[in-house]
Amino acid sequence: EAGVAQSPRYKIIEKRQSVAFWCNPISGHATLYWYQQILGQGPKLLIQFQNNGVVDDSQLPKDRFSAERLKGVDSTLKIQPAKLEDSAVYLCASSLDLEGREQYFGPGTRLTVT
Amino acid sequence: SQKIEQNSEALNIQEGKTATLTCNYTNYSPAYLQWYRQDPGRGPVFLLLIRENEKEKRKERLKVTFDTTLKQSLFHITASQPADSATYLCAPRGGYNKLIFGAGTRLAVHP
Numbered sequence: 664e665a666g667v668a669q670s671p672r673y674k675i676i677e678k679r680q681s682v683a684f685w686c687n688p689i690s691g692h693a694t695l696y697w698y699q700q701i702l703g704q705g706p707k708l709l710i711q712f713q714n715n716g717v718v719d720d721s722q723l724p725k726d727r728f729s730a731e732r733l734k735g736v737d738s739t740l741k742i743q744p745a746k747l748e749d750s751a752v753y754l755c756a757s758s759l760d761l762e763g764r765e766q767y768f769g770p771g772t773r774l775t776v777t
Numbered sequence: 778s779q780k781i782e783q784n785s786e787a788l789n790i791q792e793g794k795t796a797t798l799t800c801n802y803t804n805y806s807p808a809y810l811q812w813y814r815q816d817p818g819r820g821p822v823f824l825l826l827i828r829e830n831e832k833e834k835r836k837e838r839l840k841v842t843f844d845t846t847l848k849q850s851l852f853h854i855t856a857s858q859p860a861d862s863a864t865y866l867c868a869p870r871g872g873y874n875k876l877i878f879g880a881g882t883r884l885a886v887h888p
Contacts, residue, residue, distance in 0.1 A: 667820070696875075705781070705866055705878030706821065719873045754820050761874045763809050763828075768820030 665689065667769035669755050675775045681743035684772045688736070688757030694718075695732055696766065697740050698754040706754055712738065713761055745776045779805045781879035783867055789885045790857055798852040798882045800867030807869035810843055810850050811876060815864045821878075824865075825852075857886045 668687040676682050688695050694713050698706035709728065710720040714735040723730070727746070732738040742749055752773050756766040782801045790796050800810070809828045813821035827834045827843045827850070834841045840853040850869075854861050864883045868876035 698878075703880065705868075705880045707878070708875050711873065711875055719875055756820070763826065763870065763874060765811065765823035765826060766821075766876065767823070770818075771820050 667755055667757055667767055669753075669769035669772055671772055672770065673773050673775075675777065676745055678747055678776050679744040681741065682745055682774060683739050683741045684753050684755075684774075686738045686740070686755030686769060688738070688755070689767055691759070692757035692767070693735070693760050694758045694764075695738050696756040696758075697730055697738070698756065700752045700754055700771070702751070709740070718761065742774075745774075747776050750774060750776045779803070779871060779877055781867060781869065781877055783865075783879040784882045785880065787883040787885055789887065792858060792886055792888050794857055796854040796857050796861070796884055796886070798865050798867075798884065800850040800852065800869075800879055802848050802850075802867075802869050805869075805871070806845065806848075807871070810841075810867065810869040812839075812841055812850075812852050813866040813868060813878075815866055815881065821866055854884075857884075859886045859888055862886050 697709045700706045709723045711718045712732040730740045752771040754771045756768045758764040758766045780803045811826045812824045815821040842851045864881040866881040867879040871877045
C-alpha cells in the first residue's frame with residue numbers, strides 16, 4: 664500500500680513570496696489533514712477535510728493560507744504572502760474516516776522563509 | 778484552553794530497561810488518546826490508540842495506560858532497544874475528532 668505522498672520535500676523562499684504544497688493521500692482515505700510543525704513543537708492542525716468538504720479550519724490563518732481538496736483526493740496548501748514565522752515543516756496526513764482512526768503522515772515539506 | 782504536557786527534557790535510558798513517558802492534559806476530557814513515534818526528518822507514525830473506557834492497552838513491547846481521573850496517559854516501552862530512540866508524541870482527541878499533539882518527549886536508548 665502506497666503511503667501519503669507530498670511534494671516538494673524542501674522549499675526556500677523569501678518573505679512576501681508565495682508557495683504551494685501538494686499532497687496525495689492513501690487511496691480510499693476520506694479524511695485529509697494539513698499540519699504545521701515548528702521546530703521543537705508538536706504538529707498543529709491547520710485544516711481538516713472530509714472528502715472535499717472542510718470539517719475544521721479554525722487554526723488556519725485565512726488571510727494568508729488557503730487549502731483545497733478537489734474531487735476529494737489530492738490537496739494543495741498555499742501560503743501567500745509568506746512571513747518569516749511560517750518557517751516550519753508542513754505535514755499532510757490521511758485517515759480512513761473521522762471516527763477515531765489512526766492517521767498516516769507523509770514525509771512533510773520543510774519550508775524556510777528568509 | 779486545551780493543553781497537553783509531555784516531558785520536555787530528553788529521557789536517556791540503558792538498553793534493556795523500561796522507558797516510561799508521561800502525557801498530561803488539562804481543560805478537557807478526550808474520548809481517546811493516540812501515541813505516535815517521530816524520527817528526525819520524517820512524519821509521525823501511529824503506535825497505539827486507547828479509549829476513555831480502557832485502562833490499559835498493549836502491543837508487543839508497548840503498553841499505554843489512560844487515567845481519566847488524573848488526566849494522564851503513560852507510555853511504556855519494555856526491553857528497550859537503541860532502535861526505539863525517537864520522539865514520542867501524545868495526541869488526545871479534541872473537537873471534530875481532531876488530534877491535539879503534545880510537543881513530544883525525545884527518548885535515547887544507549888547500548
